[in-house]
Amino acid sequence: MAEQLHQNHRERVLEKFRRFGLDVFSDHEVLELLLFFAIPRVDTNPTAHRLLARFGSLHAVLEAPVEQLCEVQGIGPRSADLLKLSFAMCARYQQDVAKSERHSDKLNSYEKIGEYFVPQFAGEQDEVLLAAYLDGAGRVIKCEEVARGGHAHVPVDAYKIASGALICHAAGVAVAHNHPNGTATPSEADMLATRRLEQTLTGLGLQLVDHCVVARGKYVSICKLRTGQIGQRR
Incomplete structure (x- = not known):
């Protein structure tokens, strides 16, 4: 029963993201959601709170070295890799947008x-x-x-x-x-x-x-x- 309730909670969180994006999420909810994809069948909310308590902010969590992330209770190598990958993807996205702005053909005449x-x-x-x-x-x-x-x-x-x-x-x-x-x-x-x-x-x-x-x-x-x-x- 507890596992079913937890699964229902995850589905509600995912549906909230699908409908509204991340704008309606607090920082700990963002981390909780992200950790769904590395930690199955476990409540990731306490882990998200521990990450923010340890590092102070969402960006600091994403910037933290893998070794320090793994020192937080509930975070193993797989979760740490996911957090680092998310941060790297943000950087790659910004680079790609900047490249597109510089080099993309503008057919405006x-x-x-x-x-x-x-x-x-x-x-x-x-x-x-x-x-x-x-x-x-x-x-x-x-x-x-x-x-x-x-x-x-x-x-x-x-x-x-x-x-x-x-x-x-x-x-x-x-x-x-x-x-x-x-x-x-x-x-x-x-x-x-x-x-x-x-x-x-x-x-x-x-x-x-x-x-x-x-x-x-x-x-x-x-x-x-x-x-x-x-x-x-x-």
């Missing part, structure tokens, strides 16, 4: 979008449709091939593109396709497909940032063209 896509079509003999899923700042979260057609046509599957954007939690999408045997001038079918794609994305709260047509190292921005400007780079 028609020119940058064109320059981003043009090299990706080099040597292509088929028409290919690419979609770049963007965050709110225009950084590329992911770029993927959405469809591949023949020499003169590639389908623009608006729902597939929208699904990819939602999976990536994107704020916007930039798409591009090539005309391997022609010019970068958009066809009427390209213009219509762009309107349909834009309507689908808008209905889901997403932005179509641009649709580029690429041919022979040049590009035309359909979205820029629709504003009455010349979208071709020479």
